[in-house]
Amino acid sequence: xxxxxxxxxxxxxxxxxxxxxxxxxxxxxxxxxxxxxxxxxxxxxxxxxxxxxxxxxxxxxxxxxxxxxxxxxxxxxxxxxxxxxxxxxxxxxxxxxxxxxxxxxxxxxxxxxxxxxxxxxxxxxxxxxxxxxxxxxxxxxxxxxxxxxxxxxxxxxxx
Amino acid sequence: xxxxxxxxxxxxxxxxxxxxxxxxxxxxxxxxxxxxxxxxxxxxxxxxxxxxxxxxxxxxxxxxxxxxxxxxxxxxxxxxxxxxxxxxxxxxxxxxxxxxxxxxxxxxxxxxxxxxxxxxxxxxxxxxxxxxxxxxxxxxxxxxxxxxxxxxxxxxxxxxxxxxxxxxxxxxxxxxxxxxxxxxxxxxxxxxxxxxxxxxxxxxxxxxxxxxxxxxxxxxxxxxxxxxxxxxxxxxxxxxxxxxxxxxxxxxxxxxxxxxxxxxxxxxxxxxxxxxxxxxxxxxxxxxxxxxxxxxxxxxxxxxxxxxxxxxxx
Amino acid sequence: xxxxxxxxxxxxxxxxxxxxxxxxxxxxxxxxxxxxxxxxxxxxxxxxxxxxxxxxxxxxxxxxxxxxxxxxxxxxxxxxxxxxxxxxxxxxxxxxxxxxxxxxxxxxxxxxxxxxxxxxxxxxxxxxxxxxxxxxxxxxxxxxxxxxxxxxxxxxxxxxxxxxxxxxxxxxxxxxxxxxxxxxxxxxxxxxxxxxxxxxxxxxxxxxxxxxxxxxxxxxxxxxxxxxxxxxxxxxxxxxxxxxxxxxxxxxxxxxxxxxxxxxxxxxxxxxxxxxxxxxxxxxxxxxxxxxxxxxxxxxxxxxxxxxxxxxxxxxxxxxxxxxxxxxxxxxxxxxxxxxxxxxxxxxxxxxxxxxxxxxxxxxxxxxxxxxxxxxxxxxxxxx
Ligand SMILES: [Zn+2]
Numbered sequence: 001x002x003x004x005x006x007x008x009x010x011x012x013x014x015x016x017x018x019x020x021x022x023x024x025x026x027x028x029x030x031x032x033x034x035x036x037x038x039x040x041x042x043x044x045x046x047x048x049x050x051x052x053x054x055x056x057x058x059x060x061x062x063x064x065x066x067x068x069x070x071x072x073x074x075x076x077x078x079x080x081x082x083x084x085x086x087x088x089x090x091x092x093x094x095x096x097x098x099x100x101x102x103x104x105x106x107x108x109x110x111x112x113x114x115x116x117x118x119x120x121x122x123x124x125x126x127x128x129x130x131x132x133x134x135x136x137x138x139x140x141x142x143x144x145x146x147x148x149x150x151x152x153x154x155x156x157x158x159x
Numbered sequence: 160x161x162x163x164x165x166x167x168x169x170x171x172x173x174x175x176x177x178x179x180x181x182x183x184x185x186x187x188x189x190x191x192x193x194x195x196x197x198x199x200x201x202x203x204x205x206x207x208x209x210x211x212x213x214x215x216x217x218x219x220x221x222x223x224x225x226x227x228x229x230x231x232x233x234x235x236x237x238x239x240x241x242x243x244x245x246x247x248x249x250x251x252x253x254x255x256x257x258x259x260x261x262x263x264x265x266x267x268x269x270x271x272x273x274x275x276x277x278x279x280x281x282x283x284x285x286x287x288x289x290x291x292x293x294x295x296x297x298x299x300x301x302x303x304x305x306x307x308x309x310x311x312x313x314x315x316x317x318x319x320x321x322x323x324x325x326x327x328x329x330x331x332x333x334x335x336x337x338x339x340x341x342x343x344x345x346x347x348x349x350x351x352x353x354x355x356x357x358x359x360x361x362x363x364x365x366x367x368x369x370x371x372x373x374x375x376x377x378x379x380x381x382x383x384x385x386x387x388x389x390x391x392x393x394x395x396x397x398x399x400x401x402x403x404x405x406x407x408x409x410x411x412x413x414x415x416x417x418x419x420x421x422x423x424x425x426x427x428x429x430x431x432x433x434x435x436x437x438x439x440x441x442x443x444x445x446x447x448x449x450x451x452x453x454x455x456x457x458x459x460x461x462x463x464x465x466x467x468x469x470x471x472x473x
Numbered sequence: 474x475x476x477x478x479x480x481x482x483x484x485x486x487x488x489x490x491x492x493x494x495x496x497x498x499x500x501x502x503x504x505x506x507x508x509x510x511x512x513x514x515x516x517x518x519x520x521x522x523x524x525x526x527x528x529x530x531x532x533x534x535x536x537x538x539x540x541x542x543x544x545x546x547x548x549x550x551x552x553x554x555x556x557x558x559x560x561x562x563x564x565x566x567x568x569x570x571x572x573x574x575x576x577x578x579x580x581x582x583x584x585x586x587x588x589x590x591x592x593x594x595x596x597x598x599x600x601x602x603x604x605x606x607x608x609x610x611x612x613x614x615x616x617x618x619x620x621x622x623x624x625x626x627x628x629x630x631x632x633x634x635x636x637x638x639x640x641x642x643x644x645x646x647x648x649x650x651x652x653x654x655x656x657x658x659x660x661x662x663x664x665x666x667x668x669x670x671x672x673x674x675x676x677x678x679x680x681x682x683x684x685x686x687x688x689x690x691x692x693x694x695x696x697x698x699x700x701x702x703x704x705x706x707x708x709x710x711x712x713x714x715x716x717x718x719x720x721x722x723x724x725x726x727x728x729x730x731x732x733x734x735x736x737x738x739x740x741x742x743x744x745x746x747x748x749x750x751x752x753x754x755x756x757x758x759x760x761x762x763x764x765x766x767x768x769x770x771x772x773x774x775x776x777x778x779x780x781x782x783x784x785x786x787x788x789x790x791x792x793x794x795x796x797x798x799x800x801x802x803x804x805x806x807x808x809x810x811x812x813x814x815x816x817x818x819x820x821x822x823x824x825x826x827x828x829x830x831x832x833x834x835x836x837x838x839x840x841x842x843x844x845x846x847x848x849x850x851x852x853x854x855x856x857x
Contacts, residue, residue, distance in 0.1 A: 006492045010289040012280070012532050016215040016272040021179025046718040052225060053182040056714030059199050059228020061185060078616030079670035080609050092670070095609050097617055104718030116670075121624060157719045159621040160575070205712075211555075212534045217527035218557055221842050225714055232727035234734075235712040235846075236563055239528065239535055239555035248552065248567060254574035255474045280534035284590075285495060288533070358541045358551040376548060458538040463551065 023053030026065065031139040034129055038103050040064040046104040050137075070127035071146060072100035072107075075155040079116045094119050098143060099158050106158060109137070113144035122152035163253045164341040164348030165444075165469065167194035167334045168437030172425045175270050176328035180209075180219055183330045184226035184266045191332035192262070195344050199228055202334075203258025205235040206249045208242035208265040210429050212277050223266055234258075241265065242331060242433030243356075243394075243455030243465050249335055250354055259340040266330040267429035274326050274428060281458055283361055294459065295323045295397075297363070301460045302399035304368040315402055322423070324396040329427025331434045349440035349451070349469040353381035356455075356465035363460060374407040374454070374464040381466040383408060388468070389448035390415050392435035394456045396422045403461065404454060414452075418442070432456065436467050443469050476856050477572040478695035478702035479817040480579075481511025481688030487651040487802045490589040491682040496531060497543035500585050503684035503807075504544055507581065511688040512699055515545025518688070519577035524554040524564025524584040525806030526841075531590045544583060556710075558754070558841025560584065561685065561809025562848030565837075566708045568689050569850075573705075578691050584810035585684035612669035612677065612757070614843060619759040620671055622723045626774035628762065633676045635780055636758035637662045637800060643787050644797025646826035651681040651802040676758040683804030685811045703817035704856040706834070707738030708849070715843045722844055728767040731847040736769070739834075739851040745770045748851070750792045750819050750829045751836040752812040756799050761785065765793070768838065787827065795819070795827040809839025813850055820854045 020028060023039060027050050030037040039051035039062035047066050048055065055062050077096035094116045097106040111119055113128070125143040133139035169190035176183050192199065205227060209220050220237045229235060238244045242265020249261035275293040282288045299321035305311065306319050341348040357373035357380075359366055366372075378384065391414050395401040401416065401423075410416070417423075419438040422431040432455025439453035450470040457463040483506025485491065491499055500523070508514060521544050523537050533539060537546075537553035544551075554564040561584040568582035609616075623630070641657040644650035657675075665675035695702040711731035714720075732744070741747045753768070755761045762776035770791060771779055779785050785793035794800070796815040799808050816837035818824040824832075833854045840847050 008285075010284065010532075014212075014215060014272050014277060018214060018268075018271050019175075019177050019179075021182050022177060023182065024179060025177075044718075048716075048718070052179065052222070054185055054225045055228060056225040056717045057228055057230035059185070059188070059226060061182075076617035076621045078609065078613055078620065078672075080613060080668070081666060081670065082668050095613055095617075105716055105720075121620070157721075159618070159720075159722055210535060211527050211529060217529045218842065220555070221557065221715060221845075224712065229712050229714055230717065232711040232713040232730045234710055236554065236567060236710060237556050239553050240537075244552055248570070251567075251570050251574045251576055254576070255570070257474070277534065280528075280532060281538050283539050284531065284533045356550050357548060358538075358546050360542045360547050361539045362542065373548070457535070462538055462541075 021053060023051045027051055028135040031137065032133050032135040034133060036068045036070055036100065038066045038068050040066050047102060048105045049100060049103045049107055068100045068102050072098040072125060073151045073155050074121055074123045074125060075099050075106055075158045076121055077111065077119055092116050097159065098125060099155055109140060110142035112142040120150060122150035122155060124148040124151055161254050161256060162338040162350055163250050163335055164350040165333055165436065165440035166336045166341050166345035166348050167191045168441055169194065170329065170331040170434050170437060172327050172329040172427055174327055176268055180223035180266055181225040183268065184223050184264055187330045187332040188226050188264055191334050195334040197260065197334065202260050202262045204249055204252045204261040205233055206237065206245040206261065206263050208238045208240050208245035208429055208433065209267060210239055212280060213267050213269055213271065213428060215272055241429050241455050241457055243436055246333060246433060246436055247354060247356060247465065250351060253335060253337050259337045261335040262332065263335065263433065264330065264332040265430040265433040267427050268328045269326050269428040270328050295321055297459045298397040300363065301368040302397065305399050305403060308369040319399040319402055321397045321399055324423045324426035327425050327427050329430045331430050331437055333433060333437050345444065347444045347446065347471055349443035350472050351467060352470045353468040355380035356463065358463040361462065368460050369403065371403050371407040371461050371464060374404055377464050377466040378408050381468050383452060383466055383468055386450050386468055388414055388450045388452040390418055390439060390442050391452040392419060392439045393417055393454045394422050394432045394435050396426045398423060400461055432465065440469050443471050474573045475575050476692050476704065477569045477689055478704045479687050479852065480690045480695055480698040480702050481507040481513065482814045482818055483507030483510055484649050484685045484811060484814065485683045486649055487681045487683035487804055489651065489681060491587065496536065496587050496590065497540055499587055499682065500540055500583050500684045501543045503686035504581060504583055507686035507688050510700065513688060518545060518579055518581045520550040520571060520580050521546040522552045522554065522564055522568035522580060522582045524560040525586055526557060526560055530586060530588050544581065556841060556846050558805060559809050559839040559846040559848040560841065561807050561811065562813055562837065562839030563710055565687060565810055565813045566710060566848055566850065569705055569708055572689050572691050579694050580689045581686065582689060583684060583686040584807040586804035586806040587682045588680050589682050609669065612672055615757055616669035616672050618722045619757060622759060622763050623671065625723060626777060628777035632762055632777045632780050633758040634659050634662045636755065636761045637676045639786055640794055640798050640800035643795050643827055644801030647796045650797040651679055672757055678756045678799045678803040681802050681804040683802065683807050685807045685814050687814055700823065701821045701854065703820045703852040705850055706853045706857045707735045707851040709734040711847045713845045715845055723763060724767050724773065725844050727845060728840065728847045731849055732768045735849050735851055740857065744768065745791065747834060748836050749832040749834050750795060751838065752794055752796060752798065752815040753838040754799055754809060754812055754840050755794060758800060761793060792829050795824065795829055809848060812839055813837035817852045820852050
């Protein structure tokens with residue numbers, strides 16, 4: 001079996017054009033203009049961000065848009081020590097779930113401008129926007145600490 | 160077997176959806192539940208069908224699940240197949256007797272990628288897929304096999320073509336209920352008198368493509384040959400396939416084929432099979448028929464086939 | 474509902490790369506082993522139910538189509554289940570449903586993953602439009618959950634190390650297991666790179682090629698089986714949304730509800746006392762204590778005590794993952810079914826060197842997605 005074929009390459013290339021969907025389009029348009037919009041569920045009244053057009057617990061369409069501030073509290077986080085392909089970030093770097101003020105669900109994003117060892121659950125953070133804002137979450141470069149006192153109580157029940 | 164019926168159906172077919180998967184699924188789920196007079200918490204089991212390759216993203220069924228609002232947590236499963244097989248799984252689950260209702264849905268944004276090429280990835284990954292035979296070329300092989308079989312009349316020969324179907328985006332939902340619950344919720348439930356599905360070899364070269372052996376076996380087990388359906392909804396994206404299916408199902412000229420227009424006019428991949436069941440059931444429920452046949456297919460050249468017989472009962 | 478039993482079990486040798494077999498060869502290796510265990514052939518099988526995680530892992534769309542021939546399914550019903558990481562478990566349950574419903578007598582169920590045939594990173598994280606670039610991979614999703622558990626439970630920081638060592642040592646007794654690390658120590662795990670703080674490299678599962686298969690049969694089929702059957706005493710699935718306000722990611726409600734349904738079916742009121750051994754889905758070592766709590770083996774925030782006092786060790790009072798578990802072998806789509814199959818092997822008394830003496834009631838557990846899909850079963854040496 002020394003001449004057995006163990007490997008051959010069969011590349012697959014498929015191109016898709018994917019509409020973002022109604023809720024995500026509006027969210028992305030907001031980002032391009034430096035605004036964060038969530039959607040409030042008509043039944044449970046919770047504000048979901050990013051919005052997806054449906055309340056995941058009630059199963060009803062969500063239409064009402066809520067302009068949110070770009071500040072919030074870290075609910076939990078991790079520190080990444082391995083390089084991911086498309087990343088040009090200096091290691092280690094941190095990612096966190098952030099409960100935006102006025103929102104009921106968390107947003108996952110980068111935390112920068114602070115030594116990773118100082119990042120804490122309950123830490124207050126604010127978005128740092130890109131100068132050239134794309135219609136995507138890349139419009140926010142990262143979040144950074146605000147220096148306000150920690151707000152552990154506000155994240156109770158959010159992880 | 161326990162009596163199980165289709166008690167409501169909803170479908171949405173659009174040339175190009177501007178919705179994400181959850182936004183696409185939500186209207187049909189809400190409409191099907193509404194027509195059955197049920198709320199989400201009344202459902203005992205939920206099952207869906209879809210394929211990740213339609214959107215090119217893994218786990219596409221996960222986001223779509225938001226459409227049913229699965230909270231508090233629900234008993235739920237998913238097949239990476241046409242929704243007709245999700246309906247089969249739900250029918251099996253209802254046989255256990257501890258629950259009386261099930262919600263089945265399917266979705267497919269089939270227009271996002273090059274569907275003719277995507278479907279080539281259903282073939283043998285070592286011997287066939289690397290050559291990228293497109294779906295219509297494979298259907299043409301089958302049409303040619305049928306034409307050369309010598310079994311066709313001159314008028315049928317004109318129909319034995321492999322014109323590509325019109326590809327659309329879509330979603331569909333069906334509510335199933337058992338016995339008395341079905342009768343309570345629906346004035347004329349479409350009872351499933353038999354349902355079965357069978358698969359054939361993936362090797363096109365070992366199959367007689369002009370015959371659908373698996374359809375025949377499934378039909379036999381679903382009790383198709385003892386019934387006289389008024390309508391047959393056949394999941395045949397290509398017209399030659401419709402001829403092959405009619406032959407396997409021994410459908411005579413009395414049977415009206417695809418009154419809905421069928422999958423040749425509206426092929427929402429992964430949804431079209433479930434829609435056939437919904438369409439057939441609707442014709443039973445609205446008294447156009449006492450018995451109707453629904454068929455769903457999967458894989459190249461009708462590799463896998465499901466037959467569902469629906470009927471009205473006193 | 475008809476009774477259903479596991480009458481045959483097979484699995485492949487799991488490895489980083491099974492370059493010696495095709496995808497069909499891999500699933501057939503497991504299926505033939507299961508048939509041999511049951512002393513049956515493909516012609517005795519009424520239907521086949523197959524499961525795996527996303528198709529993009531191998532680049533084969535709906536591979537049940539291509540695998541029908543290799544699994545002897547031609548002319549039979551064949552179904553394909555996909556419920557993310559829990560799929561191996563839910564596939565077994567869908568197969569069991571067919572027998573329990575009285576539709577079939579003997580069903581072959583198979584689950585597999587052959588990640589080495591594709592780029593797993595590509596398969597899991599294509600450039601998603603409208604989303605931020607993937608920042609951290611799977612570990613980046615689960616590490617914050619583990620951090621939350623550590624804070625909430627006040628567990629000592631070496632709980633994860635203990636599980637990582639325990640499971641790799643157990644795997645040495647399982648000839649099919651992928652990782653065979655005879656030199657593993659706490660120090661070695663502690664000194665391994667911190668990938669996703671607080672998760673170290675050796676606290677994560679490997680990525681494996683592998684398959685698992687089972688033959689499920691009804692009463693009659695079980696009576697005719699020459700080797701002891703494992704009777705299914707309960708089976709349950711539960712799902713909840715990925716993201717919502719107030720979601721408890723450490724202790725998901727779907728997992729709690731699934732276990733409660735399972736115990737009700739199996740007549741279990743005190744799982745810690747009544748279950749002899751459990752194979753639970755632990756992709757990162759810290760998930761052992763978290764699931765011990767979610768499954769009701771321990772009170773909230775106390776699961777780590779069972780790990781630290783040796784209760785969950787191979788010779789403990791509640792052995793968890795005597796096969797080495799996901800921490801030693803992780804062909805994603807098959808990982809859940811391996812948990813179910815290993816639980817069945819235990820109550821059949823056929824687990825070999827990692828057999829727990831006198832195991833009569835065992836649990837198989839799988840989860841997937843963002844800790845949101847659950848599939849579990851309880852098997853016993855006797856029926857309910
Ligand atoms: Zn709501």
